[in-house]
Amino acid sequence: MAATKASERPRRGSAPSARTRVARHPERGLYEREQVDAILDAGFYGHLAFALDGQPYAMPMLYVRDGDELFLHGSVKGRFAREIVGDVPLCFTVTLIDGLVLARSAFNHSVNYRSAVVLGRAHAVTDRARKLRAMDLLVDHIIPGRTSDARQADAGELKATEIIALEIEEASAKVRSGGPVDKRKDMQMPIWAGVLPLALVAGEPVSDEQARAPVPEYVKRRLRA
Amino acid sequence: MAATKASERPRRGSAPSARTRVARHPERGLYEREQVDAILDAGFYGHLAFALDGQPYAMPMLYVRDGDELFLHGSVKGRFAREIVGDVPLCFTVTLIDGLVLARSAFNHSVNYRSAVVLGRAHAVTDRARKLRAMDLLVDHIIPGRTSDARQADAGELKATEIIALEIEEASAKVRSGGPVDKRKDMQMPIWAGVLPLALVAGEPVSDEQARAPVPEYVKRRLRA
16 A cells, blocks of 8 residues: 555565564565564563464463563463474464544545564573563563562462463564555545554553552553553 | 352353363353354454465454354454465454453462364355445444544445454353462461452544534443443
8 A cells, every 4th residue: 555655664674474474464574573563562462372172262361571581471271272382383463453443435535554464483481580580571571660560470470370382483464554645546536644643551550559659650651641 | 260150151152162162270261152143242352263275364354243153353454364264263362451460479379361272164245235334344343433533435445455254163161260269278468469450441532633523422331342
């Protein structure tokens, strides 16, 4: 689509495999790791796709990137968690919605978004120090500054925490940005066209009734981000 | 988790199959279709999970619910779209993030969210009237009021639009709401605890430079929603 800037196209290196090549709107596909990483670092939850007995699932999980790995934590636990580690192909997708694009024609309506698709395999994080590191990174990724304030996990809590590490074997990104793109013949129509920006925005913090400290500065900063 | 209200638990009917039973935190699982539908109707994009040659994928798609079907539209096109219709098991997951839950201990941090997981099979929507209906529903689901304002798709555009219909064969929902739940021994700690509400919020509309109409009322309403 014309609204995708040429500067967003891949500039160098590694041709995508058939698995991650963007089939439609190829100009929206970005294969640069730095661009993928920028999307991964801007989000904090995504959807893990895995198949069990031929049935695919997409399950929401919190994550943080640590170099070439993603630490995942969330609703994929117990029964599922045991079956998705090891030599099992996985996909983790992060999608950030940036706006609704209203064109003059229904057909040209679109959504501005950034999405990153990561393919790889995962293993359970069992080493205690590594698990603690993953938890710290995760909490600080979601609310920068929180890790040094909250009580750190004790041995029992660490043991009860399930974290899996997904190695980024392959990754691609897809971005749609900019305004509506209408057909020339539609441009004169008396129909409003434009973008309605959307963002996951924080509202005023709601203190726990028994909280014994005021709202910290780092929470207020998160509010403004 | 204690923060999930008892009233959110399933009240009647259909026991979940092993495929949709919530493995961990079973008290967060809701199998009532009306509760699933409320989540599906509150969102407008989700992630479709499918497997190709043993590799699972999760791809973002726009959707609207129409009774027991979801009309899906989005980045799963071309090569992929042909392979996911028919007798192929799919999963479509919608996740709405409601807030970050900050407990006194790192371990008890959580996220408030509503997610719906739909399992089913899909077919391509090829009938022209049905495709038009799907497009109208989709546009009006995302921006109520837009369909009667925008130029309707012509025959060529309808043909070029790829919509798939996913039949809801099985569905479940998972909800986490409420404040942090800390251990008794942590309650006296001088650490702030509470919820930072999050929502996908619309900002001020950005009019296309050549727009020949003012921002419509229904767009302003969407802004306040």
